[in-house]
Amino acid sequence: MKKLIFLILIFLNVSSYSQTIIPDISARVDTSKTAIKQVYNLYKNYLNSRPDSIYHNPNWNTKEAKQYLKGKVFRIDRSAIQMFSYYDSKTYFSYYKPKILQIDSIGSNRYQIKTIFAKECPDTDYKTFTPDCITKLYAVRDDKGLFKLENVISYDTRNWKTFKFKFITYKVHPNSVFNKKEAVKASSFCEKISKQFNITIEPFTYYILPNSDEMGKLYNYEYWLSYLGGQTLNPFKEIYTTYGNASYPHEFVHLLFPLPKDNISFCPMIINEGLATWLAGPSMTETFEHALTETSKTFQSKEKISLEDIMTFKLRNEFDNSILYVTGGVICKLVYEKHGVEGIWELYNSTDKNFKFVLEKLFGVPYDNLEKYVIEYIRDFEKPN
Numbered sequence: 001m002k003k004l005i006f007l008i009l010i011f012l013n014v015s016s017y018s019q020t021i022i023p024d025i026s027a028r029v030d031t032s033k034t035a036i037k038q039v040y041n042l043y044k045n046y047l048n049s050r051p052d053s054i055y056h057n058p059n060w061n062t063k064e065a066k067q068y069l070k071g072k073v074f075r076i077d078r079s080a081i082q083m084f085s086y087y088d089s090k091t092y093f094s095y096y097k098p099k100i101l102q103i104d105s106i107g108s109n110r111y112q113i114k115t116i117f118a119k120e121c122p123d124t125d126y127k128t129f130t131p132d133c134i135t136k137l138y139a140v141r142d143d144k145g146l147f148k149l150e151n152v153i154s155y156d157t158r159n160w161k162t163f164k165f166k167f168i169t170y171k172v173h174p175n176s177v178f179n180k181k182e183a184v185k186a187s188s189f190c191e192k193i194s195k196q197f198n199i200t201i202e203p204f205t206y207y208i209l210p211n212s213d214e215m216g217k218l219y220n221y222e223y224w225l226s227y228l229g230g231q232t233l234n235p236f237k238e239i240y241t242t243y244g245n246a247s248y249p250h251e252f253v254h255l256l257f258p259l260p261k262d263n264i265s266f267c268p269m270i271i272n273e274g275l276a277t278w279l280a281g282p283s284m285t286e287t288f289e290h291a292l293t294e295t296s297k298t299f300q301s302k303e304k305i306s307l308e309d310i311m312t313f314k315l316r317n318e319f320d321n322s323i324l325y326v327t328g329g330v331i332c333k334l335v336y337e338k339h340g341v342e343g344i345w346e347l348y349n350s351t352d353k354n355f356k357f358v359l360e361k362l363f364g365v366p367y368d369n370l371e372k373y374v375i376e377y378i379r380d381f382e383k384p385n
């Protein structure tokens with residue numbers, strides 16, 4: 001689903017407890033003003049009403065909530081999609097305590113709320129992991145005069161240049177440039193994949209951004225510690241790139257292949273990323289063959305390798321997920337060579353539960369044997385000099 005450039009997972013040593021979260025405020029937040037106090041209360045209520053859950057939070061703009069919850073895959077708040085990937089909100093807030101830095105009027109009936117999430121006295125080991133982020137949300141009065149929260153993306157991109165090219169709507173950051181030649185390449189790649197796998201292309205939006213911080217802003221982050229280089233949000237039919245490019249084949253694969261019908265039974269990450277890696281390389285800048293060569297060298301330096309260690313990230317490179325992506329890519333390649341497009345669909349429709357069984361069926365051998373075969377294929381790919 002996404003390319004994590006940098007993944008940090010720290011182990012929060014806290015126990016979950018039910019307690020009202022009362023965000024601190026900086027000296028800049030003047031709650032003696034009625035509107036500011038209302039916005040403060042709205043935000044406090046939001047933090048205390050399960051922001052980690054996928055549901056229509058009563059503190060959120062209704063129209064936006066309906067639009068975001070269509071697929072029931074993501075939370076309404078774009079920053080919450082990433083913030084609560086590993087911890088529920090209570091655990092997260094008990095470690096990273098929210099402190100509101102600013103609540104300011106920035107337009108007619110529109111206020112911004114900026115909040116820092118930081119640990120007050122971190123253990124020495126975790127000092128560099130705090131603050132985790134600074135978020136920005138909008139509070140906007142609805143037609144009844146009540147403040148409701150909003151993501152920043154619609155308002156903050158309202159003046160951006162927009163280009164339509166076939167089924168792609170490009171939204172271009174003011175510091176980025178739209179390249180039409182790349183857009184031609186982009187649509188040709190999508191059409192090729194659509195034909196090869198018999199997929200109908202649905203129109204989508206593609207955000208061209210100059211760097212990761214500008215992407216963070218569209219996800220309601222003024223600062224983020226764990227950042228992304230590019231991402232596809234398939235339920236929203238959106239692609240983000242921080243490389244300023246108008247063609248991003250790896251992400252197109254993620255966007256074109258459909259979500260599971262129940263929006264729950266996703267295929268294992270090794271297949272989802274493996275498929276995009278086999279068809280378009282692991283990232284914007286690297287081909288599948290090059291990544292396979294590098295992974296081959298890594299495998300040659302290791303004694304024991306298992307698919308389990310790869311899938312649980314016990315075996316990984318320090319700064320990227322290439323080993324998982326390439327191994328998945330090789331599985332897709334081998335299955336395609338044996339069963340063609342049908343084999344790829346069987347892999348893509350597998351789940352964590354039946355994954356081993358599907359692999360055994362497609363390779364026609366017990367799991368241990370196919371595991372050995374895949375690992376040896378990668379190890380032997382680059383012949384040592």
Ligand SMILES: [Zn+2]
Nearest residue numbers: 001002003276
């Ligand atoms: Zn990916």
